[in-house]
Amino acid sequence: MVEQVVVIGAGVYGAAVAAELARRGARVKVVDSGVPADGTSGATFAWTNSNGKQPRAYHDLNVAGMEAHRRLAHEVQGSDWYHEGGNLEWGGDDAEREQLRRKVDSVLACGYQARWLTRAEVLRIEPDLNPAELPADGIAYFPSEGWIEPARLIGHLLSTVDGERIWHDAVTGIDVSGGRVRSVRLASGRQLSADAVVNCAGPRAAEVAVLAGLELPMNNTRGVLIYTSPVAVSVARVVHAPRVHLRPDGGGRLLLHTHEVDDAADDGNGTVDQAAVEKVVEAGCALYPGIRGASVESVRVGERPIPSDGLPVLGRAPGLPNFHFAVSHSGVTLSLHAGARVAAEVMGEDWSAELAPFRFERL
Ligand SMILES: Cc1cc2nc3c(=O)[nH]c(=O)nc-3n(C[C@H](O)[C@H](O)[C@H](O)COP(=O)(O)OP(=O)(O)OC[C@H]3O[C@@H](n4cnc5c(N)ncnc54)[C@H](O)[C@@H]3O)c2cc1C
Numbered sequence: 001m002v003e004q005v006v007v008i009g010a011g012v013y014g015a016a017v018a019a020e021l022a023r024r025g026a027r028v029k030v031v032d033s034g035v036p037a038d039g040t041s042g043a044t045f046a047w048t049n050s051n052g053k054q055p056r057a058y059h060d061l062n063v064a065g066m067e068a069h070r071r072l073a074h075e076v077q078g079s080d081w082y083h084e085g086g087n088l089e090w091g092g093d094d095a096e097r098e099q100l101r102r103k104v105d106s107v108l109a110c111g112y113q114a115r116w117l118t119r120a121e122v123l124r125i126e127p128d129l130n131p132a133e134l135p136a137d138g139i140a141y142f143p144s145e146g147w148i149e150p151a152r153l154i155g156h157l158l159s160t161v162d163g164e165r166i167w168h169d170a171v172t173g174i175d176v177s178g179g180r181v182r183s184v185r186l187a188s189g190r191q192l193s194a195d196a197v198v199n200c201a202g203p204r205a206a207e208v209a210v211l212a213g214l215e216l217p218m219n220n221t222r223g224v225l226i227y228t229s230p231v232a233v234s235v236a237r238v239v240h241a242p243r244v245h246l247r248p249d250g251g252g253r254l255l256l257h258t259h260e261v262d263d264a265a266d267d268g269n270g271t272v273d274q275a276a277v278e279k280v281v282e283a284g285c286a287l288y289p290g291i292r293g294a295s296v297e298s299v300r301v302g303e304r305p306i307p308s309d310g311l312p313v314l315g316r317a318p319g320l321p322n323f324h325f326a327v328s329h330s331g332v333t334l335s336l337h338a339g340a341r342v343a344a345e346v347m348g349e350d351w352s353a354e355l356a357p358f359r360f361e362r363l
Contacts, residue, residue: 002195002322002347003027006184008171008208009200011041012150013326015157016339017198017346024347028163029192031184033170036158037151039202043225043302045257046332047238047247049087049145050112052103053330057357058311059110061334066144068336081153083248084146085237088122090139092242097138104140113144128234133241133287147238147247150332166190171201174211174323181212181323196322196346200339203303205313205327212323217308217363222265224272226256226280227298233290243283254291256284265301272299304329307363314338314358315345322346325360 003026007018010032018030032038048069050062073082091097104114119134122141158165166186173185174197183193201208209216230252238247249255257280264276277299285291305327307313312328326342328334338358341351 005196006194007198010036011039012335014200015154016335017343018161019157020340020343022161031166035167036154040302041150043300046147048333065334065337081149086143087145087238089240114142117141198324200326203305219306221304223302224261224265225300228254228294229297231294233288312358315355318361
């Protein structure tokens, strides 16, 4: 019987897994080498979506993740970390427009919500947008998408866990005998006995897996996020324009990103090329002229935890049935639902059909 569970990592996955385990009656210890939301969950665009996610099982998992956020926000009074304002997206050239058209067709075929808006319709919902930056029509709107504030969600989830929280203490060893994990060792010298362990170490999940004798191939990538100072610009939703992606970030701040700016992060020392940051801010100012009144408050580099084939790794490891994974990119969207499924499996429930495409052994 599973009583004591050690959850390694206090990002969105660790928090979601721990909350569900606690709800099911497990005695949970959450361990983090830093503090909650210190990892990728504190440097993420945090857009909840299943926008062009393939294959179908992965699309469905993301849709279930979106639904889980909606449900939790409904259940918890004051849960204003969840913002379901939708997402606007348009192409900058013919190739991008064609790609967008195909994506809209494919998500509609899956029963996902998407529709086309004209410039006039977009300006009614985003009045501070510069009309000159918008095409006359062909603007895709995905109304069920949104964004969350991960640190606040993590805080809520951990507040529901009546177990031990251990911060600033890394997992440095995992004791295995007789084909089962027996205990977890920490840098401080503590040893935590465990009936089960869940690896929620995000981009460091491969290092944790090695401690249990398992090889988890990962292709992590870096992303650069630009946070503005508070500014009096009305941005009510996620916006994917050709030269900048942005969304509100609470307290009047905006969060800006592009795929191109990700290349501006120096792998060695974590610095970011300033010229690349300014280019993104300029694109933001062109789109919402009021952003000129803002300054860049911080630039963060996040590391996407990406298993080698791009899909999540969820559930128990073969040959080590009390060692479980909850690791993926798009973890903000997925973690509430996928983390709950992993926790249910830890506690003996059978979710084999849903988890089958995401098992560790496929890698
Ligand atoms: C630029 C960028 C944009 C993104 N955009 C989106 C998006 O729009 N939508 C979306 O859904 N997802 C997005 N993601 C992905 C998403 O943010 C991640 O999938 C998610 O945050 C991962 O959460 P996690 O809990 O697995 O990892 P983390 O948040 O990194 O948490 C792992 C924790 O484990 C701890 N840890 C590691 N090793 C050890 C150890 N040995 N002992 C103890 N603790 C340990 C770390 O300190 C950390 O706190 C984005 C990511 C990036 C970088």
